Amino acid sequence: xxxxxxxxxxxxxxxxxxxxxxxxxxxxxxxxxxxxxxxxxxxxxxxxxxxxxxxxxxxxxxxxxxxxxxxxxxxxxxxxxxxxxxxxxxxxxxxxxxxxxxxxxxxxxxxxxxxxxxxxxx
Numbered sequence: 001x002x003x004x005x006x007x008x009x010x011x012x013x014x015x016x017x018x019x020x021x022x023x024x025x026x027x028x029x030x031x032x033x034x035x036x037x038x039x040x041x042x043x044x045x046x047x048x049x050x051x052x053x054x055x056x057x058x059x060x061x062x063x064x065x066x067x068x069x070x071x072x073x074x075x076x077x078x079x080x081x082x083x084x085x086x087x088x089x090x091x092x093x094x095x096x097x098x099x100x101x102x103x104x105x106x107x108x109x110x111x112x113x114x115x116x117x118x119x120x121x122x
Contacts, residue, residue, distance in 0.1 A: 025053035031060045035096070036084045045100025058101060065089050 029048050035041040048058055065087035088096070 021051060024051040025056065026051055027053050027056050029056065029058045031058065033061060033063075035060060036062045036086050036088065039085060041086060041096050042100035045097065049101045060097070062088055062093065064093075 029052055031044070031048060035044060038044050045058070045060075052058060063084075066089050086092075
């Protein structure tokens with residue numbers, strides 16, 4: 001398992017990861033907090049789709065720009081990050097998904113569950 005080799009805090013370059021990509025096609029591909037950092041998100045999704053098996057699932061998680069949190073925090077918006085090249089609304093993310101993977105089933109809900117000890121940010 002490719003993902004099984006990673007631990008929290010690990011950083012791997014694409015060159016180091018390429019040896020695992022020979023194991024394609026994959027049934028599930030995850031892109032957690034990735035696409036907002038890339039210069040060509042649609043291209044990255046096309047590439048991920050090319051590595052996916054027929055009927056595979058690509059799980060993508062990215063901060064949703066806008067909504068109540070942005071209205072409340074304004075310039076201090078928690079998702080304004082100098083590392084982010086893109087800020088996606090649900091509409092713009094659907095457009096990128098359509099250009100990149102050719103289809104999308106998007107949800108604006110987060111699969112993450114908040115730990116009782118973690119601060120609430122939404």
